[in-house]
Amino acid sequence: MLQVSEYVVELRNATKRFPGVVALNHMQLAVKPGEILGLIGENGAGKSTLIKVLTGVYQADEGEIYVNGERKVFRNPNESAAAGIACVYQELNIEKLLSVTDNIFINKWIKKGNGPLLDYAAMHKKAKEVMLSLGQDIDPTKAAGTFGMGIQQMIEIAKAVLIDAKMIIMDEPTSSLGEKEVEQLMKTCRDLKSRGIGIVFVSHKLEELFELCDRVTVIRDGEYIETRPISEWTNDSLITAMVGRTLEKQFPKEFGVKGECFLRVEGLTVGGVLDNVSFEAYGGQILGMSGLVGAGRTETVRAIFGADPIDGGRIFVKGKEVRIKSPKQAIQAGIALLTEDRKGSGLVLAQTIRTNLILSSFKQHSKGFFLDENKIETSGQAHIDTLRIKTPSIYEIVGQLSGGNQQKVVIGKWLNADADVYIFDEPTRGIDVGAKVEVYNVMNDLVKNGKCVIMISSEMPEILGMSDRVIVMRGGRVMAEVDRDSKHFNQEDLMKAAWGGSLDE
Amino acid sequence: MNKKIGGGVQLGTVLALVLMCAFLAFANKNFYSPGNIMGILKQTAFNAFLATGMLLCLITAGIDLSVGANAIFCACLMGALKEAGLTSGILLMIIAILAGAFMGFLNGTLLTRLHLPHPFVSTLGMKNVLWGAALVVTGNKMINKFPETVQFLGRQTIGTFGGGFPVSFLVIIVLYVLMHIFLSRTALGRSIYCAGGNMEATRLSGINTANVLTFCYTMSGIMAALGGILSVGRSGICNGSMATQPYDTDAIAACIIGGASFTGGKGTMIGTMIGALIIAVLRNGFTLLSIDSSVQNIVLGLVIILAVFMDVVRASMEAKRRRLAAVAKH
Numbered sequence: 001m002l003q004v005s006e007y008v009v010e011l012r013n014a015t016k017r018f019p020g021v022v023a024l025n026h027m028q029l030a031v032k033p034g035e036i037l038g039l040i041g042e043n044g045a046g047k048s049t050l051i052k053v054l055t056g057v058y059q060a061d062e063g064e065i066y067v068n069g070e071r072k073v074f075r076n077p078n079e080s081a082a083a084g085i086a087c088v089y090q091e092l093n094i095e096k097l098l099s100v101t102d103n104i105f106i107n108k109w110i111k112k113g114n115g116p117l118l119d120y121a122a123m124h125k126k127a128k129e130v131m132l133s134l135g136q137d138i139d140p141t142k143a144a145g146t147f148g149m150g151i152q153q154m155i156e157i158a159k160a161v162l163i164d165a166k167m168i169i170m171d172e173p174t175s176s177l178g179e180k181e182v183e184q185l186m187k188t189c190r191d192l193k194s195r196g197i198g199i200v201f202v203s204h205k206l207e208e209l210f211e212l213c214d215r216v217t218v219i220r221d222g223e224y225i226e227t228r229p230i231s232e233w234t235n236d237s238l239i240t241a242m243v244g245r246t247l248e249k250q251f252p253k254e255f256g257v258k259g260e261c262f263l264r265v266e267g268l269t270v271g272g273v274l275d276n277v278s279f280e281a282y283g284g285q286i287l288g289m290s291g292l293v294g295a296g297r298t299e300t301v302r303a304i305f306g307a308d309p310i311d312g313g314r315i316f317v318k319g320k321e322v323r324i325k326s327p328k329q330a331i332q333a334g335i336a337l338l339t340e341d342r343k344g345s346g347l348v349l350a351q352t353i354r355t356n357l358i359l360s361s362f363k364q365h366s367k368g369f370f371l372d373e374n375k376i377e378t379s380g381q382a383h384i385d386t387l388r389i390k391t392p393s394i395y396e397i398v399g400q401l402s403g404g405n406q407q408k409v410v411i412g413k414w415l416n417a418d419a420d421v422y423i424f425d426e427p428t429r430g431i432d433v434g435a436k437v438e439v440y441n442v443m444n445d446l447v448k449n450g451k452c453v454i455m456i457s458s459e460m461p462e463i464l465g466m467s468d469r470v471i472v473m474r475g476g477r478v479m480a481e482v483d484r485d486s487k488h489f490n491q492e493d494l495m496k497a498a499w500g501g502s503l504d505e
Numbered sequence: 506m507n508k509k510i511g512g513g514v515q516l517g518t519v520l521a522l523v524l525m526c527a528f529l530a531f532a533n534k535n536f537y538s539p540g541n542i543m544g545i546l547k548q549t550a551f552n553a554f555l556a557t558g559m560l561l562c563l564i565t566a567g568i569d570l571s572v573g574a575n576a577i578f579c580a581c582l583m584g585a586l587k588e589a590g591l592t593s594g595i596l597l598m599i600i601a602i603l604a605g606a607f608m609g610f611l612n613g614t615l616l617t618r619l620h621l622p623h624p625f626v627s628t629l630g631m632k633n634v635l636w637g638a639a640l641v642v643t644g645n646k647m648i649n650k651f652p653e654t655v656q657f658l659g660r661q662t663i664g665t666f667g668g669g670f671p672v673s674f675l676v677i678i679v680l681y682v683l684m685h686i687f688l689s690r691t692a693l694g695r696s697i698y699c700a701g702g703n704m705e706a707t708r709l710s711g712i713n714t715a716n717v718l719t720f721c722y723t724m725s726g727i728m729a730a731l732g733g734i735l736s737v738g739r740s741g742i743c744n745g746s747m748a749t750q751p752y753d754t755d756a757i758a759a760c761i762i763g764g765a766s767f768t769g770g771k772g773t774m775i776g777t778m779i780g781a782l783i784i785a786v787l788r789n790g791f792t793l794l795s796i797d798s799s800v801q802n803i804v805l806g807l808v809i810i811l812a813v814f815m816d817v818v819r820a821s822m823e824a825k826r827r828r829l830a831a832v833a834k835h
Binding site: 305307326327328330331332337339344345346347348349350351355358359360362363365366369370371373413417 | 690691692695696698699702703705706707708709710711712713770771
């Protein structure tokens, strides 16, 4: 029985599993023709997976997709596009050296007659028309890279219009735009809406949702939470719906004794990335760094660690100013950084556990010119025991270990460096629950031994569960600083700060 | 899973060498004559010098295409200085080694401080620079009558067996043992492997990877200079036009056959030695079987392609094994 649906695209009951993770759990999403639907959720709520299922990049393990009431199965992105679903990704797919026309008509070239030659006259004309209909009067023969981000995004939208998209997903489209460009984008969205196209507008900025959207859907932990007309949402109700959880008892927090200021950062600035970042971190404490993805937390710690050059600012370790120009100098100053990308920048995957463990402490493991094999052996074995790295021997290749055990090797490497300030960037990302608790216990031990721990985490419960103090970043700035005993030490208030709201005293 | 003998040499590589020798012994009874064996060792020594530097660069996931031209340039520099009146052999050799080291240091600096995208580019450019320079300093002439001290390394033999055991190969044995210890037992040696395995992780672990890379290319320059000195002793002359000979490819082939990889992080001195021996035996076999030199080039080119292909197959098999092992542990 063919039913006429009120939705142009509808996703029902979609479940998508990855090894060890359920990314989407009975997810749903429904978009009406000619409406702008806001989609919002915390980091890791499942937005990207949801988008990729709709665009055919991933195939859901369960669930159905309907386009205009008709059941569809997308085995690849082409089938999704053929059904009229388009997506403007946050990272634009623009070939900057090619002309606007080439970008718009890539793989959809117009040919002269039915021959092999491309009809550029016709394509330029059509490209000009499409861009004009989006409010952009530009020369399509020019290279796409000569235009700003706003117009490059319009080129992506033009591609969608050209395939007669019924629904366009915009993944954080305003994140790289200036104010004027955002205005133009919103105008274009309203225009597309009036043409009967459904739009899914993913954004981290609440004010944009309130200005633009007809309805807003909230998702959390891979699950569908709620959809309401925009008039029935408030700032607070949106944040509560997003955060939702109660703090679970999965954090074995132990307290150290607050010591002296181990790390003081003053006015740290990196052009276009960090704006005058200042904070202090103390011995015997865990300082949590909270904020949305892209808030500048990783950039901050990389700058402190000398991994990236800085434009300004001063760094003090235990009251003494240090000038750090390379990770080597940072380690000499007593700072360790466990990076968020374990495989990319934490480990040498093709090397043994033994070698990875001493990567930051060759000197301590050398006797004169030679490596002290006995010492390496003993300390390596000790780390395997205390960190409970599951492996047959220290000669195992690190690439063969599971994520949790790999992370323990990185931790062991930094314990060997014997630092005063331990910076952990997303230390429990992608590892299983048991390993998480073991990582928390390492942090507990460090603060109980008077060390200073700084933990970046995008998991709100983890921040609240483990931190003695929290700083919240947004747009490369420190927005708020909250002690564990403050009344603001709760999910709602920290989220509010992360989304740009101010906390009253 | 470990079909490896000391230092991680693939058993297959050793087997290939043994089979080749067996075949040649069967095909031509001159192969096992003492004179021929010593000749092979002499031939191996030159390539083994260049391959040592090449190996360091390959381990860092780089390459040094200028080793052959650098060796010839250093030889020609000595020739030019001798013609200009410098008669001290020791001094000539010191200058050659310094010049080779400086050229290698330049390669390293181009890569690490000027951030040229890949050493393929800078060392290929350097190869041409050195080729031209070798011709310029010698005025396009062959130069002979070098001092005895300069020719010692390439010419001197010990004993009488097969015309004497070449000193050059003795030096190679000592060099390879020392380099093996250096690579496996010192912090800098391990840093080279780690930098090649994951440059960023190594840098973020507090190792100055720019210095590590510069060291490797400088060492490669020194090894090339030693090769250059050896070539003067062996042939008695220096000749700038030799800079275009495929010495670089022979060195690369020795390393790759011996287990090094273009993706970096792998390779051993023992493997490289076997690789260098295989190349030398191959070339020697062609000569014994009177195979035309153009055909030699074709076969050696194919051997190199085969070695690289085996490296690719090996890498993908290892990646698969690692994936399966990781899954099995979940």
